[in-house]
Amino acid sequence: MRFRLPPHAPGMRIGLFGGSFNPTHSGHLLVSDLALKRLRLDRIWWLVSPGNPLKDNYSLASVDQRLKQTQACVRDPRIIVTDLELRLGKRFTADTLFFLKQHCPKVHFIWIMGADNLIQFHLWQNWERIVNLMPVAVFDRPGSTFKISSAKMAQRFNYARRPEISSCNLVENLPPAFTIIHGPRSNKSSTAVRAKLNYIK
Numbered sequence: 001m002r003f004r005l006p007p008h009a010p011g012m013r014i015g016l017f018g019g020s021f022n023p024t025h026s027g028h029l030l031v032s033d034l035a036l037k038r039l040r041l042d043r044i045w046w047l048v049s050p051g052n053p054l055k056d057n058y059s060l061a062s063v064d065q066r067l068k069q070t071q072a073c074v075r076d077p078r079i080i081v082t083d084l085e086l087r088l089g090k091r092f093t094a095d096t097l098f099f100l101k102q103h104c105p106k107v108h109f110i111w112i113m114g115a116d117n118l119i120q121f122h123l124w125q126n127w128e129r130i131v132n133l134m135p136v137a138v139f140d141r142p143g144s145t146f147k148i149s150s151a152k153m154a155q156r157f158n159y160a161r162r163p164e165i166s167s168c169n170l171v172e173n174l175p176p177a178f179t180i181i182h183g184p185r186s187n188k189s190s191t192a193v194r195a196k197l198n199y200i201k
Contacts, residue, residue, distance in 0.1 A: 003087050006045055006080040010106035013171045015039060015137070017112040018047040018085075018093055022060055024070040027114075031139045032079055034183045035112050039137055040168045044112070046070060046081045050091065094126035097133045110171040111136045115144035115180070122152035131157055135170050136178040148180055 008014060015035050021028065032044050048067050051060055061069075063086050071081045090096045093111075100109060111134055113121070118138050121127050130136070131153065138148070148154055154161070160176035167179050 003084075005084065005100075005103065006043070006082050008043070008104055008107050011108070012042045013040065013108045013110070015041045015044040015110050015112045015171075016047060016097065016100070016134075017044055018049055018096075020052055020060060021046065021048050021066050021070045023066070024073045029073070030184060031112065031114065032076070034139065034181065035137060036076075036078060038167050038181055038183070039110060039171055041110070041171065042078065044079050045084075046074075046079060047085055047096065048081060048083050050086045092125040094124075094129045094133070097130060101133055108171045109134045112139070113137075114139050114141045115148050116141045118151045118153055119144060119147050122156075127153065128156070131160070131176045131178065134175050135173050136175075137167065137170060138178060138180050140180060140182045153178075 015032075017028070017032060017035070019028070028046070032046075035041060035044060048063060048070060050063055060066075063083050067081060067083050074081060085091075085096050088096065088099060090099065097109070097111065100107075111130060113136065115138050124130065140148070157176050157178060160178060162170055162173065162177055162179045164179055164181055167181055170177060170179055
């Protein structure tokens, strides 16, 4: 390995929150704060991706720019911003998670995602492998609440859905295991933020 992973130790409960963060906004922070509390996590690693294979990356800022902007927005020391996917040369989430499970076998990892991503999760490379690698916490998002149950992932792994009331223990469940977490929601999106910034310019 050519670089050090963020600080971790056996038994730690770590959430993995991936995205382009182009740019970071209050919605990312809201989900992270809720995840720390409801999942009882020790840390959250924000995985700033090189680029989303399912999106047009034409307007994507460089990883270095996004990394610096994201780090400037984070105040909670439990949130660690990292570009480990770029450094590992990983393009797909499934490959990143497999690497982390292999190199940190005694850490309790959990994948964190918004319900808006759940709707098209079945389009992700090796999406079923992701669900079988570690528990998944899906956070409700505006406009997605009534679409969750029809998502292919939710239907395929319906037997693995855990009640929201037990989300504090989800990170220690054997995969496949997922739950939907409701709470304060933000209608902010990186797309909308970029559009506003371009309008101001």
